[in-house]
Amino acid sequence: MNKAQKYILIVGGAGYIGAHANKILASEGYETIVLDNLSYGHIDFVQWGKFIQGNIADPILLDKIFETYPIEVVMHFSAFAYVGESQRNPAKYYQNNVVGTLDLLDAIVRHNIPYFVFSSTCATFGEPQYLPVDEKHRQLPLSPYGKTKLTVEHILKDYAAAYGIKYAILRYFNAAGADPEGMIGEDHDPETHLIPLVLDVALGKREYIEVFGDDYPTKDGTCIRDYIHVNDLAYAHLLAMEWMMHYNQSNDFNLSNGTSFSVKEIIQVAEKVTGKKIPQRITERRAGDPTKIVGSSQKAAVMLNWEPYYKSIEEIMATAWNWHQKCH
Numbered sequence: 001m002n003k004a005q006k007y008i009l010i011v012g013g014a015g016y017i018g019a020h021a022n023k024i025l026a027s028e029g030y031e032t033i034v035l036d037n038l039s040y041g042h043i044d045f046v047q048w049g050k051f052i053q054g055n056i057a058d059p060i061l062l063d064k065i066f067e068t069y070p071i072e073v074v075m076h077f078s079a080f081a082y083v084g085e086s087q088r089n090p091a092k093y094y095q096n097n098v099v100g101t102l103d104l105l106d107a108i109v110r111h112n113i114p115y116f117v118f119s120s121t122c123a124t125f126g127e128p129q130y131l132p133v134d135e136k137h138r139q140l141p142l143s144p145y146g147k148t149k150l151t152v153e154h155i156l157k158d159y160a161a162a163y164g165i166k167y168a169i170l171r172y173f174n175a176a177g178a179d180p181e182g183m184i185g186e187d188h189d190p191e192t193h194l195i196p197l198v199l200d201v202a203l204g205k206r207e208y209i210e211v212f213g214d215d216y217p218t219k220d221g222t223c224i225r226d227y228i229h230v231n232d233l234a235y236a237h238l239l240a241m242e243w244m245m246h247y248n249q250s251n252d253f254n255l256s257n258g259t260s261f262s263v264k265e266i267i268q269v270a271e272k273v274t275g276k277k278i279p280q281r282i283t284e285r286r287a288g289d290p291t292k293i294v295g296s297s298q299k300a301a302v303m304l305n306w307e308p309y310y311k312s313i314e315e316i317m318a319t320a321w322n323w324h325q326k327c328h
């Protein structure tokens with residue numbers, strides 16, 4: 001694609017991962033347009049390209065955008081992503097993540113937009129049957145959130161077969177860290193993720209971190225996750241998009257570091273990086289948490305030549321801490 005003439009529409013580009021993707025795409029010379037309703041996104045995160053405030057469930061707005069700009073690729077980051085909330089209020093999740101995405105896809109089909117990049121999640125796999133989890137692993141999500149993402153994966157496959165749209169499904173493991181230049185980072189409201197909460201404790205904004213269960217069958221009894229830097233995720237969007245356009249094919253990729261850390265280890269790393277003591281309290285297990293999940297990104301390594309740049313958890317934590325001190 002001629003970078004200067006075709007646009008990439010970044011839906012949800014004011015959110016955590018979408019904003020990092022926008023920065024990387026813009027720095028590579030692509031023209032970007034962010035569409036975000038700012039329900040969870042931050043206007044300050046939109047520092048590159050154009051900005052349009054609006055909803056994916058607004059066909060008139062979508063028609064106008066696709067008629068105005070020669071958009072070649074849509075990247076779709078906009079989704080509700082709180083597992084617990086999805087269990088309490090599944091209607092909100094199916095409405096936005098599935099019905100809203102269908103509205104977006106239907107506009108894409110109406111306007112013959114050829115390429116679509118979709119933010120999916122390791123939550124589509126559920127409790128792993130084997131580790132590391134690769135793309136062939138069976139998908140049996142535990143939460144409505146994971147089910148909404150898997151439903152869209154199914155829809156994409158059917159839309160590709162029927163309407164010829166090409167897609168890249170990217171399944172993130174635990175996104176972590178922040179822009180190394182400190183311009184954007186993680187800022188959810190409410191915050192539920194382990195690393196920003198631990199850093200809040202380091203900043204003195206919370207008294208202690210709750211550890212959700214220490215009786216799991218793991219080395220120290222706490223859950224194990226695979227943390228991947230947000231910039232590595234963002235960079236994978238660029239590579240997957242270029243792969244898709246070069247081969248004119250669809251594919252799915254797991255994006256992970258392949259390393260694993262328990263909740264207690266994350267707290268220790270945060271103590272080391274911040275130089276602060278981080279008090280913890282053991283509480284009940286959180287419903288729907290798999291014991292251990294670690295991903296394989298071999299497929300992305302072989303096909304996209306993608307490899308995480310941030311391999312050390314200390315480095316990932318340091319970028320998160322740098323941002324956290326500025327923004328909180």
Ligand code: UDP
Pocket residue numbers: 083174192193194195197209210211212213223224225263286289
């Ligand atoms: N976790 C925790 N206390 C918290 C938040 C998270 O013990 O206040 C645990 C959670 O149970 C999981 C891990 O930290 O095992 C990572 O959780 P997070 O919400 O960051 O990401 P998830 O794995 O749910 O996508």
